Structures are given as structure tokens and as C-alpha cells.
Amino acid sequence: MHQHVSAVLAAANRKKMTFEVIRHILWYIVYAAVAVVLLFPVAFMITKSLMTGTEAASLPVRFWPENPTFENYKLMFTENNYLRYACNTLIIVVFNMIAIPFAASVVAYGFAKTKFAGKNVLFVAMLSTIMLPSMVVQIPQFAMFSAFGWINTYYPMTIPNLFGGGAMNVFLLRQFMRGIPNELDNAAKIDGANAFQRYLLITLPLCVPILIYVMITVFNTYWSDFFGPLMYLKTESKYTLAIGIFRDSIQNSSVQKVPVRMAAGVFMTILPAILFFVFQKQLIEGVTVGSIKG
Amino acid sequence: MTNERTAAADVRPPQPQGGKKFSRLRETCKHSYIGWLFTLPMTLGLLIFTFYPMIQSLVYAFAEYDGVEHFELIGLGNFIRMFTSDRREMIIVLKNTFLYAIISVPLTLVLSYMLALLVNKKIAGVGVFRVLYYLPVVIPSVVSGLLWKGVYDPIYGLGNSILNAFGLPSSQFFESEKSAMASFIFMNIFGVGGSMILWLSALKNVPPELYEAATIDGANGAVKLFCITIPLSTSMIFYNLITGIIGSLQTFNTYVVAANEGRGPNNSLYFFAVKIYNTAFAGMRFEYGYASALAWVLFIIVGLLTVFIFRTSKWVYYGEES
Numbered sequence: 001m002h003q004h005v006s007a008v009l010a011a012a013n014r015k016k017m018t019f020e021v022i023r024h025i026l027w028y029i030v031y032a033a034v035a036v037v038l039l040f041p042v043a044f045m046i047t048k049s050l051m052t053g054t055e056a057a058s059l060p061v062r063f064w065p066e067n068p069t070f071e072n073y074k075l076m077f078t079e080n081n082y083l084r085y086a087c088n089t090l091i092i093v094v095f096n097m098i099a100i101p102f103a104a105s106v107v108a109y110g111f112a113k114t115k116f117a118g119k120n121v122l123f124v125a126m127l128s129t130i131m132l133p134s135m136v137v138q139i140p141q142f143a144m145f146s147a148f149g150w151i152n153t154y155y156p157m158t159i160p161n162l163f164g165g166g167a168m169n170v171f172l173l174r175q176f177m178r179g180i181p182n183e184l185d186n187a188a189k190i191d192g193a194n195a196f197q198r199y200l201l202i203t204l205p206l207c208v209p210i211l212i213y214v215m216i217t218v219f220n221t222y223w224s225d226f227f228g229p230l231m232y233l234k235t236e237s238k239y240t241l242a243i244g245i246f247r248d249s250i251q252n253s254s255v256q257k258v259p260v261r262m263a264a265g266v267f268m269t270i271l272p273a274i275l276f277f278v279f280q281k282q283l284i285e286g287v288t289v290g291s292i293k294g
Numbered sequence: 295m296t297n298e299r300t301a302a303a304d305v306r307p308p309q310p311q312g313g314k315k316f317s318r319l320r321e322t323c324k325h326s327y328i329g330w331l332f333t334l335p336m337t338l339g340l341l342i343f344t345f346y347p348m349i350q351s352l353v354y355a356f357a358e359y360d361g362v363e364h365f366e367l368i369g370l371g372n373f374i375r376m377f378t379s380d381r382r383e384m385i386i387v388l389k390n391t392f393l394y395a396i397i398s399v400p401l402t403l404v405l406s407y408m409l410a411l412l413v414n415k416k417i418a419g420v421g422v423f424r425v426l427y428y429l430p431v432v433i434p435s436v437v438s439g440l441l442w443k444g445v446y447d448p449i450y451g452l453g454n455s456i457l458n459a460f461g462l463p464s465s466q467f468f469e470s471e472k473s474a475m476a477s478f479i480f481m482n483i484f485g486v487g488g489s490m491i492l493w494l495s496a497l498k499n500v501p502p503e504l505y506e507a508a509t510i511d512g513a514n515g516a517v518k519l520f521c522i523t524i525p526l527s528t529s530m531i532f533y534n535l536i537t538g539i540i541g542s543l544q545t546f547n548t549y550v551v552a553a554n555e556g557r558g559p560n561n562s563l564y565f566f567a568v569k570i571y572n573t574a575f576a577g578m579r580f581e582y583g584y585a586s587a588l589a590w591v592l593f594i595i596v597g598l599l600t601v602f603i604f605r606t607s608k609w610v611y612y613g614e615e616s
Contacts, residue, residue, distance in 0.1 A: 024417060024418075027415065027417055028417075028419075030412070031412070031413070031420070031423045034409070034412070034423075034427065035423060035426045035427065038426070038427055038429075038430055038484060038486075038487070039426060039429060039430070041430060041433075041438070041441055041442065041445065041484055042429060042430060042433065044441060044444065044445055044452060045433075045437075045441045045444075048441075048444060056450065057450060059449070059450075060455075061449075061450055061451065061452055061454075061455050063452060063455075103335055106332055106335065107332060107333050107335055107336040109332055110328075110329050110330075110331075110332025110333035110336075111332075111333065114328050114329035114332060115325065115326070115329060116325065116326035116327075116328070116329025116330050116333070117322050117325070117326045118326075119329060119333075122333060122336070122337060125340060126336060126340060129340065129344050131540065131596075131597070131600065132344070132348075132593070133540075133543075133544050133567075133589065133592055133593050133596055134544070135544065135567055135570050135571075135588075135589040135592060135593075136347075136348060136351055136586075136589045136590060136592075136593045137343070137344055137347040137348055137351060138574075138589075139347075139351055139354065139574050139582050139585055139586050139589065140346075140347035140348075140350035140351045140354065140586075141343065141347050142361075142574070142575070143350070143361055143582065144347065146361070160339065160342075160343045162335065163335045163336065163338050163339025163342065163343065164335045164336030164338075164339040164340070170336060195328045195331075195332070199332070220432070223434065224434030224435060224436065224437075226434075226435065226436045226550070227546060230549075231575065241434075242434060242436045245436055245437065245440065246436050246440070246550060249440050249443070249550075255447070255450045258444050258450075261440060262441065262444065264437075265433075265437040265440060265441055268434050268437050269432065269433050269434065269437060272432040272433075272434065273429065273432050275432075276425075276428070276429075276432050277425070280425065284491055284494075284495070
């Protein structure tokens, strides 16, 4: 009798298990199907970059290269000037990755940890600029930067960032700093630390997670920034990757040139992708801080 | 009593009061100077790089200005021009921009929400798929535009091979005014991973007790979705709606994929932001005045829409505490 019951139970369990396994497999099939669709453009870029120019221009169209070759990844640096563009881009990116977190965290400390007259007015004024379509200020800015002699330099994409480092970044850092208990600040004050020391030695080290987020978004923004270089960079030797690959697409529009350009595209995507893989957690959390608490 | 007081106040010599005011000001400065010092860069930045240019562009909007020397105030001339000599192109540009926003924003919203629900399950290895779905988002937008230009090449691109494989007729994609907009909207769907991440965090914030209670009450999956999950993520829906609309009305990405200086075949991909750019910087002569007027019109449209959405946002749920 007893044995009989447990046998029935085991059978039921086994049935449930197989049901679970089938359910899982079905889900994985759905997941994989969606992944195939969403990753198709990436795959297209990669396989195209492994073709020769003649293969890309031959019919019928093929997805897989017949004889995969890494030749294009050499050509982009020899026939085209992508190494130059990459170096130029890095100048802007590295400057901003240091300047923006620093500039924004100083301002954010002012908003989060000090009291001053006009704080709310300034904060609201700053936040309202996030909504402002950039087109409204871009034309006078262009006139201003022309007057400064900044055309065909990297100044328009770097120097303004020293002044506060962007409203969104200040906002994110302020939100984060408000979460740090004020007792730490007060204790340091009693010990005789001045405001700048408290910012640099107490608050800033605790902001590392959000600083990483800001740095990565800064990297992504300026690594792929198209509009700034389109407006301000006029000679080829000054081009960044984004404007370089765009001008390349206009000057070398024939199909044979597509594989080299796709190699450059892969090259431009690798760093942002690696950064995303490594800092997934901070990135997702940072996005969430910016949107939910906003 | 009250009269006496007022009288007494009147009798008082004005000198000390002024001094009091002055000392209050000094007190404020003493309290505030550290805060002012910390936020000084932002104050300067806002003044130099935002507010001053804003005033300038407002002045430009009522002027004819080529960016060099010819500057002449012409009153409402620029705005009148939008409705008269430039009317045909304005209608096209507004139609394209709004058509894109009206289709693309809800489409991305729904698709990314479905995607988030899909990967919000507790199944081993689902994290890997989340990462994979986000991957297209990390491609720089110029690269993404160029790669889609390759896919959409009517002869050498894979787009038509795929359409034909599903038994669909070939398309000219970006090269025909009939299919250009649809192709552009389709291409942007591949960025759904970005909003998916936001949804996932919203979904995580739904208290699991609610689902347990619903299960006990015998609710099925659809009821849970429509009565618990969606109502509780309205604040995120709202955020995505606002940023989506603001962003889509300022779309400039067509500049990369569309021929004829970002216009597309027969202006079918000509967007408002591209028109502003072309007016200001790409024509035979620079027209800062007219471009600024256009930019302000865009600003006002975006602003009004934002206000409208905020006004009608009673459906948004911000959690218990707020």
C-alpha cells in the first residue's frame, strides 16, 4: 500500500519534471529566435567585413563569405585613415572621460551637500536645459565658436564640458550623493576638513559606482558622436571615427568598398561592446537611477 | 494695537533697517559662498553656453543673418516664410517628423515592453539573452545607419534576399519614397534593447506579494499582466513616452542614411532637425535667421507636447510613498 502511493507520487513527479523541461526548451527556442532577429544586423556587419570587395559586389548576394579574410581590417588602416581617426577620437574621448566626471561631481557636491541661496532656482534652471532641443542653441554656439576660432579644432566638443559637465550627469551624481549619509561629512567637518577636502576625500571615493557609469556613458557619447564633428571638423586629418566613416561612405560609395567600411564599423563597435560586457551591472543600475528617481 | 505697532515701526529711523538688510545679505553670502563656489562652473556654463545662445537664437529668429555680416531685423518675416514661400517643404517635413514619432514611439514602447516581459522570467541563462538583446544598442548610430544602408541595398543587400525567402516582393527600401519611411522605422526597432533595460528595472520593482495574492484569487497570466504589471509600471511608461517623443521629433539620424543631404527620395525622409541643419549650414548661403526661427518652432512644438502629456498624466502611478 505504502509502496504503491510513493510509486504514484514518483510517476507524477517525473511527469511534472518532463513538463518543466519541455517548457524550458520552448522558452529557449523563443529566446534564440528573437536573438537571431535582433542580432542579424551585427552578424551582417561582421560577415560583410570578412568578404573581399569583389565578393561583396558579386551576385547572387551571399551572407557567408566564401573565403573569410581579415584583409579589410588591414586595409582600413592602410588604404583608409581609420587609425588617424581613432587617435583623434581618443583625444576627445579621454579628455572628456576625465573632465566630465570631475566637473559634474564638483557641481553635484554643491547641490547635494551644501546649502546656498538660490540653490533651487539654479537646480531647476539646470534640469530644464535637459528638455531643451539642442538645435535651439547650436546655431548661436556655432557663431560663438567661429568667433573664438574654434572651427576645425576639438575645443567645441571638449571645453564647454569643463563648465559643469552636463546637466544629466550632475543630476545623476547629485542623486547618488544624497544617498550618502551626511554624518560622514559632518564628522570630517569637525575634524577640520574644508569643503573641498570633504568633497575630494570623503564623498568622491564613495561615488565610484556612479562615476563609472558616467565615464562609460561619456565614452559612448563621444566615441560615436556624429553631430559635433559634422559641424566643427572640416579637414580630413582632424576627423573622428564617426565623421570619418560617414565621409568615407559618401566618397567611396561603390559596393566594393563596403567590406572595408564594415570592418571599420566592427572596429568602432568593439570597444563599446567590451565596456558593456564588463560594466553591465553599473550601466543598468545607472540607467535606472536616472529614470526612476527622475 | 496694530496701529500702534505700525506707528512705532514708522518712527524708527530707516538707517538701522538698511543695515539689517545689509547684514542679512552678508550673512547669506557667508552661508552660501561655498555652495556658490561649487556650482559656479555650472552657473557660468549655463549662462555662456545655454542661456546666452538661447537669447541670441531668439534674436536671430526675427532677423535675416548669414553668419558673417548681413544682419537685418525683419520682424515676423521668418515665421511668415514658413507659411508662405516655404509652405510646401514645411508640410512635408512636419508630416514626416510626426508620422515617424506617431508610429515609432508606440511601436518601440510596445515591442520593448514585450521583450522585457519575455526575459523577465526566472529561467537559467536568461541573463545571457538580455545581454544579446541589448547588443545592437552599443553599435554607434552612424555605423548602424551605414550597415543598414548595406542591408537595404536593393541589389547587393541581403534585405531583398530575406524578403524573397519569405515569399515577399522585393523592395527599393531607402531608394523609393514609398518604402523609405517604413524602412527607417523598421531599422530603428533594433534598438529596443535600450528601453528593455528600463522596463526590466520597473518590473523588478513590482512587489511579488501582489502576484502571490492574485494567484490565490485565481487570476491567470493575462489578468496579472493587465491588472498588476502594467498599472505598476506606468511611471516608466510615462518616462519612456516623454523621452521617446522628445527624441523622435529631433531625429537627425536620417542624415546618415538618406540621399540628397538627408532628404531621401523626393523628400520622403526629410525630418525637421535635418531641415534646420541644412538651412543653417548646408545651403548656398547660411541662413542662421530662418534656421533659428525653425529651431524655435521645433522647441515650442516639443514643449507644448511635453506639457500636454504631463497634464494628461493622471494615469501615472508613482508608488505608495510619493
